[in-house]
Amino acid sequence: MKRRDGEEIVTGSAQFLDDLKFRNLLSGKVLRSPHAHARIKSIDKSKAEALPGVKAVVTWQDIPDWRGGTPRNVRVLDKKVRYVGDAVALVAAESDRIAEEAMRMIEVEYEVLPAVFDMDAALKSDAPLLYENLTSNILPGGTPIYGPKCLKGIVHGDIEKAFDEADVVCEGTAGFENIPNALPPEPPGAIAIWEPPDKATLYGTSQAPYMDKVSLYHVFNRELDIRCIGHHVGGSFGTKIMCWQVQAYAIILARATGCPVKVMFSKEEHMTSFTLRVGSRIQAKIGLKKDGTITGIQGTWFVDSGYYSFTTQCQVAVGLAEFMLFAQCPHWDLKTNVVATNRNASGATRGFGGQELNSSFMPILSLGMEKAGLDPLEVIKKNFVKPGGGYFWRNGEWYDYRGIDFSKTMDRGAERFGWKNKWKGWLQPASVNGRLRRGVGVGIHGNADIGEDTAEAYVQLGFQGRATIFLCAVEHGTGQKTNYTRLAAEVLGIPPERVTMTPADTLVTPFEFGPVGSRGTYAIGSAVIRAAEDARRQLLEMAATRLGVPPEDLDTENGVVFVRNHPEKKVRWSAMGIDRTILGYGRFEEDFTMCNCFMSFVEIEADTETGKTRLVRVVNATDIGQIIDPPGLENQMNACWGSAGIDGALMEETILDRTTGNILNANLVDYCWRPFSEIPEVENVVLETPFPSTRFHAVGIAEITNAPGPAAVLMAASNAIGRWLFQYPVTPDRLLKALENKGKRE
Amino acid sequence: MAATNRIRLIVNNRTYELYRGTGPGQVSPSDTLAFTLRETLGLTGTKISCAQGACGACTVIIDRKAVLSCGILTVECDGKEITTIEGLRDPKTGGLDPLQQAFIDHNAFQCGYCTPGMIMTSRALLDENPHPSEEEIKEALSGNFCRCVSHYHVLKAVKSVAEERG
Numbered sequence: 013m014k015r016r017d018g019e020e021i022v023t024g025s026a027q028f029l030d031d032l033k034f035r036n037l038l039s040g041k042v043l044r045s046p047h048a049h050a051r052i053k054s055i056d057k058s059k060a061e062a063l064p065g066v067k068a069v070v071t072w073q074d075i076p077d078w079r080g081g082t083p084r085n086v087r088v089l090d091k092k093v094r095y096v097g098d099a100v101a102l103v104a105a106e107s108d109r110i111a112e113e114a115m116r117m118i119e120v121e122y123e124v125l126p127a128v129f130d131m132d133a134a135l136k137s138d139a140p141l142l143y144e145n146l147t148s149n150i151l152p153g154g155t156p157i158y159g160p161k162c163l164k165g166i167v168h169g170d171i172e173k174a175f176d177e178a179d180v181v182c183e184g185t186a187g188f189e190n191i192p193n194a195l196p197p198e199p200p201g202a203i204a205i206w207e208p209p210d211k212a213t214l215y216g217t218s219q220a221p222y223m224d225k226v227s228l229y230h231v232f233n234r235e236l237d238i239r240c241i242g243h244h245v246g247g248s249f250g251t252k253i254m255c256w257q258v259q260a261y262a263i264i265l266a267r268a269t270g271c272p273v274k275v276m277f278s279k280e281e282h283m284t285s286f287t288l289r290v291g292s293r294i295q296a297k298i299g300l301k302k303d304g305t306i307t308g309i310q311g312t313w314f315v316d317s318g319y320y321s322f323t324t325q326c327q328v329a330v331g332l333a334e335f336m337l338f339a340q341c342p343h344w345d346l347k348t349n350v351v352a353t354n355r356n357a358s359g360a361t362r363g364f365g366g367q368e369l370n371s372s373f374m375p376i377l378s379l380g381m382e383k384a385g386l387d388p389l390e391v392i393k394k395n396f397v398k399p400g401g402g403y404f405w406r407n408g409e410w411y412d413y414r415g416i417d418f419s420k421t422m423d424r425g426a427e428r429f430g431w432k433n434k435w436k437g438w439l440q441p442a443s444v445n446g447r448l449r450r451g452v453g454v455g456i457h458g459n460a461d462i463g464e465d466t467a468e469a470y471v472q473l474g475f476q477g478r479a480t481i482f483l484c485a486v487e488h489g490t491g492q493k494t495n496y497t498r499l500a501a502e503v504l505g506i507p508p509e510r511v512t513m514t515p516a517d518t519l520v521t522p523f524e525f526g527p528v529g530s531r532g533t534y535a536i537g538s539a540v541i542r543a544a545e546d547a548r549r550q551l552l553e554m555a556a557t558r559l560g561v562p563p564e565d566l567d568t569e570n571g572v573v574f575v576r577n578h579p580e581k582k583v584r585w586s587a588m589g590i591d592r593t594i595l596g597y598g599r600f601e602e603d604f605t606m607c608n609c610f611m612s613f614v615e616i617e618a619d620t621e622t623g624k625t626r627l628v629r630v631v632n633a634t635d636i637g638q639i640i641d642p643p644g645l646e647n648q649m650n651a652c653w654g655s656a657g658i659d660g661a662l663m664e665e666t667i668l669d670r671t672t673g674n675i676l677n678a679n680l681v682d683y684c685w686r687p688f689s690e691i692p693e694v695e696n697v698v699l700e701t702p703f704p705s706t707r708f709h710a711v712g713i714a715e716i717t718n719a720p721g722p723a724a725v726l727m728a729a730s731n732a733i734g735r736w737l738f739q740y741p742v743t744p745d746r747l748l749k750a751l752e753n754k755g756k757r758e
Numbered sequence: 759m760a761a762t763n764r765i766r767l768i769v770n771n772r773t774y775e776l777y778r779g780t781g782p783g784q785v786s787p788s789d790t791l792a793f794t795l796r797e798t799l800g801l802t803g804t805k806i807s808c809a810q811g812a813c814g815a816c817t818v819i820i821d822r823k824a825v826l827s828c829g830i831l832t833v834e835c836d837g838k839e840i841t842t843i844e845g846l847r848d849p850k851t852g853g854l855d856p857l858q859q860a861f862i863d864h865n866a867f868q869c870g871y872c873t874p875g876m877i878m879t880s881r882a883l884l885d886e887n888p889h890p891s892e893e894e895i896k897e898a899l900s901g902n903f904c905r906c907v908s909h910y911h912v913l914k915a916v917k918s919v920a921e922e923r924g
């Protein structure tokens with residue numbers, strides 16, 4: 013099973029955004045604020061504009077009130093800056109060098125304002141406000157995208173009853189606030205071509221070109237018609253679904269100059285001015301029974317969104333919903349607050365709220381499990397959603413679960429890992445070898461977003477016995493474009509080589525939301541399958557009139573339609589004539605009644621002398637329904653530690669100077685990442701219990717392979733050293749400090 | 759060597775004579791090799807990611823060694839023989855380099871952005887040490903940043919070529 017774009021990738025001919033060539037392409041650059049919070053008193057751009065080779069300098073004064081965000085209060089360029097790195101002016105010039113020189117010639121006078129660099133400061137009653145139209149730094153909850161009942165908290169059952177019924181009650185506050193960056197290798201960027209009076213063509217790094225068209229339509233006051241074209245994406249991990257700012261800059265500069273303009277973020281901009289993971293902190297009180305049943309959860313979940321939100325309320329809704337899959341408890345009283353702070357904004361990232369909440373909650377639950385003497389594996393098994401269960405999903409609607417029971421997956425994973433032998437109880441190491449102590453931990457995550465949002469596809473059949481899929485999908489690493497051709501081929505009974513796919517181009521393809529939430533297999537796959545089925549139906553109907561039999565009696569293989577019981581009675585696809593095409597249409601409507609499930613068992617070795625930790629071994633377990641792409645699945649499961657997964661608990665963090673708002677490690681030297689020489693042993697257990705999804709009974713998994721790891725690591729490291737660790741990541745200094753606090757809790 | 763107004767690069771067995779200067783198609787003293795390859799010569803297979811020598815995406819081979827092309831100036835490469843990902847095919851048959859084929863066969867990539875750098879680093883390793891151990895392969899690739907985690911499949915791919923040639 014090889015990727016169709018394999019040869020392009022290995023020969024360097026695969027085209028990513030920065031590889032595209034255009035005549036008269038200008039370089040677009042962004043002048044950024046050195047202050048975390050300031051009012052722009054004046055901008056003098058005259059010297060920059062006079063520099064030969066400069067084609068345009070655009071500030072907030074030059075453009076209409078174009079806005080994005082939830083609520084829509086973030087101007088593309090504003091007279092106020094709200095983080096170190098906020099956009100102040102846009103420059104288009106004949107070369108990068110001229111644009112950079114021009115930026116140095118723009119004179120900006122700021123009135124510096126007091127700033128808030130964490131949620132505590134932002135929530136004080138006298139805190140400076142980021143948005144004057146809001147009464148506090150708490151952003152309005154909910155998002156219109158998820159409808160009027162968008163999940164903003166979970167209130168269910170009777171929380172007081174939960175604590176009466178519990179054998180053990182535990183309380184605490186814990187967070188996942190280290191902002192590990194998923195950090196795809198290709199930085200975000202966009203190329204725009206302007207066509208007066210109101211059209212633009214956009215080439216981007218986003219993995220969701222159709223949604224770019226929709227988002228930008230609203231940003232530009234519903235006045236522009238934007239055609240979005242996608243191509244190879246150099247990694248996204250959920251982040252690049254939200255490229256609206258860089259895209260808006262390119263469009264504005266193309267409009268100002270009449271030339272194509274490319275804005276490509278540098279790695280530093282990527283790490284300081286492209287959206288980050290949300291910060292998460294939960295105050296929680298949990299009731300637990302001796303048999304492992306969670307009776308109730310009460311508390312408040314605080315989510316740091318940085319200087320604005322676009323998807324944070326979405327992440328709150330999805331995070332809460334995923335939390336209900338994790339803990340099927342009867343009583344809930346969980347509130348949420350989305351908080352704005354003067355750092356770069358948070359945005360979409362794989363894990364999408366759920367990973368952050370899971371990572372924050374598990375350390376508190378661990379205290380309860382210790383108190384009740386419970387094995388975490390048993391608690392996970394007891395509380396994870398099962399047939400007969402149900403949950404609120406992101407839109408606030410209740411869903412009765414119709415998916416599979418994952419208990420067998422959990423057992424098989426535990427067996428492979430050797431959990432029974434390695435688990436010695438809370439704060440107990442699995443083994444000790446002098447100063448080296450090993451501990452184990454386990455985590456779980458599930459997501460019903462495998463069926464999120466709408467997908468549409470066309471499948472066109474041609475006289476040569478070939479098919480074309482019209483789908484707005486780009487290849488961002490999962491190999492799904494190859495897989496879609498296989499799905500369509502199987503429905504149509506032709507070899508996959510005879511199926512091609514259009515480029516992702518909103519002028520050509522129908523709507524598709526984009527590959528997020530592991531929806532590629534069930535949601536997008538369904539649209540492709542249905543479009544192929546619709547095309548096949550039309551083909552058989554056409555052949556039926558030729559062969560004089562009802563279409564139900566027909567089948568097709570290899571470009572030939574034949575009577576099932578008389579295969580000698582047949583007609584080739586070419587009988588449709590060279591002057592005809594058959595076009596099938598497929599649509600998928602969102603379905604939240606099933607979820608996927610991913611477990612990670614980890615073994616950590618801690619050096620009690622140096623404080624260094626080593627990820628020794630990971631065993632992942634999932635049930636995927638049916639494996640469609642074995643090596644692709646293995647790659648994605650191996651990725652449990654990459655792009656800010658498990659390593660977000662061990663070494664990865666964005667270091668924000670909480671006195672100035674500067675990010676101190678915005679480069680690949682200072683940002684810690686795992687080199688090839690330190691890769692851990694990873695084993696993957698995959699079960700195939702058919703899901704009631706598509707005719708192929710499969711679901712996706714990629715998004716959440718990062719999610720359960722961080723909590724498992726904190727658990728394992730705590731067990732290794734016999735002290736509770738509550739902060740991510742487990743750096744050597746934190747580990748040594750915990751060891752010093754003998755007998756005390758961190 | 760006396761300074762001339764031209765720079766000679768031998769890239770993928772083809773010789774380019776480029777003028778020093780700041781105009782289009784010329785080599786400025788501050789141009790990195792990565793920039794010249796991509797923007798001046800149009801060889802965009804070489805990728806730029808961190809642009810400061812930390813991620814290996816821009817790796818090319820110069821005089822049989824893996825070199826980060828974002829961290830070397832083009833003017834330093836005068837007279838050098840440079841191989842990029844575009845130059846790995848067999849010049850006679852046009853066939854893929856065995857490493858390129860192994861990367862396809864072992865699905866040793868996901869998004870593919872780091873892949874040219876991974877392959878060039880591996881090529882330089884195998885040219886120098888045709889039978890590396892697993893540890894030697896990992897060590898050689900430890901400067902290559904892959905975010906999708908294709909590491910395990912890359913190892914299989916490189917090992918398969920190392921073994922075949924044994």
